[in-house]
Amino acid sequence: MPSHAFSPSPDAACGLTTRSYAREVRAATRTGQFVDHTSGLASDYVQVNLAILSQALATDFQRYCDLNPRACPVLGVSEPGSPSLPALGPDIDIRTDAPRYVVWRDGVKVAEPTDLGAYWQDDLVTFAIGCSFSFEHALLADGIRLRHMDEGRNVAMYRTNRLTEPSGNFRGPMVVSMRPMKAADAIRAIQITSRLPQVHGAPVHLGDPAIIGIQDLAKPDYGDAVEVRPDEIPVFWACGVTPQAAIAAARPAFCITHAPGHMLVTDLLNRDLVTA
Incomplete structure (x- = not known):
């Protein structure tokens, strides 16, 4: 737990930032x-x-x-x-x-x-x-830029063709979140997030979205689309929208x-x- 005492800033309601408690x-x-x-x-x-x-x-x-x-x-x-x-x-x-x-x-x-x-x-x-969103802090701290944050957008999320293991009536596709990255950043992101299994861990897929059943990155099932530039690859993590x-x-x-x-x-x- 945080060791500091909570002391709200005057603009807590309308000026929330990465530094907010x-x-x-x-x-x-x-x-x-x-x-x-x-x-x-x-x-x-x-x-x-x-x-x-x-x-x-x-x-x-x-x-x-x-x-x-x-x-x-x-x-x-x-x-x-x-x-x-x-x-x-x-x-x-x-x-x-x-x-x-x-x-x-x-x-x-x-x-x-x-x-x-x-x-x-x-x-x-x-x-x-x-x-x-928790592992994003670790990526940012390592100097990896995240386009949806730079543009003030929600992360892009997609339903995939990968089925989850069922329990009772609960079943369905894995949902993933996507962040475009240059290859060097993607390699570093794998290293960083693999140490965070309680918040989805390492990516489940990199590269061609069609392999996991995503036909159009410009049309996410949830969240906001972001551009994937020619020198970047899409990197996909398992997402808590899956439930x-x-x-x-x-x-x-x-x-x-x-x-x-x-x-x-x-x-x-x-x-x-x-x-x-």
């Missing part, structure tokens, strides 16, 4: 003053994807994550009905602290609220899943996820996730 981001989100994607924010801190399901589905979903750790590395699980994740931040409230959510009924998106007060139920279990594809396939009567790119920022530090 995690609690600044959550405070601005909780009050509805920040509802944008979290790419590039509070870069010292771990960001997580969210999957919120009924207790009756939690065992199958936990096993789905265990079977697919590259796409679904679980960093925390709540108690049934609790909106707290104390291991990730003592003041976290799942109902308010992500900028935007997706509410699903029978596998269909029915709402994208910025607050879950009207949707919360007493049997819900929250899974916090590692996010590639949304599995949830769509499982068609649960009710569940909630984060909106792609709109993560929960935790008090965990990215540097503490690095393995030897």
Whole structure:
């Protein structure tokens, strides 16, 4: 956990930056003053994807994550009905602290609220899943530029032809995030992210997107497209949006996820996730 005492800056709500504390981001989100994607924010801190399901589905979903750790590395699980994740931040409230959510009924998106007060139920279990936004800090610290950040965009994400291992009714394609890089940067990125297995680890594919079933990089399934220049190759990492594809396939009567790119920022530090 961070050792400093929290002291919000005067512009925490509207001037969030890479230097923001995690609690600044959550405070601005909780009050509805920040509802944008979290790419590039509070870069010292771990960001997580969210999957919120009924207790009756939690065992199958936990096993789905265990079977697919590259796409679904679980960093925390709540108690049934609790909106707290104390291991990730003592003041976290799942109902308010992500900028935007997706509410699903029978596998269909029915709402994208910025607050879950009207949707919360007493049997819900929250899974916090590692996010590639965390390893981006390590890439930036090594001097690797990330175009979506330079352009103020959400990262591009694509459904692939690689199927995940099923558990119960949870199944579906692996979703990947893509960052264009020069070859030397891609090699270094592999070395850096392989030491971060709790936030997706090393890339799952480099180069020709058609090999993994992506026909047009200009048309991501989630997020924003970015240019891949002639001297660059697209580099693909497993993505925490993968559970949304599995949830769509499982068609649960009710569940909630984060909106792609709109993560929960935790008090965990990215540097503490690095393995030897």
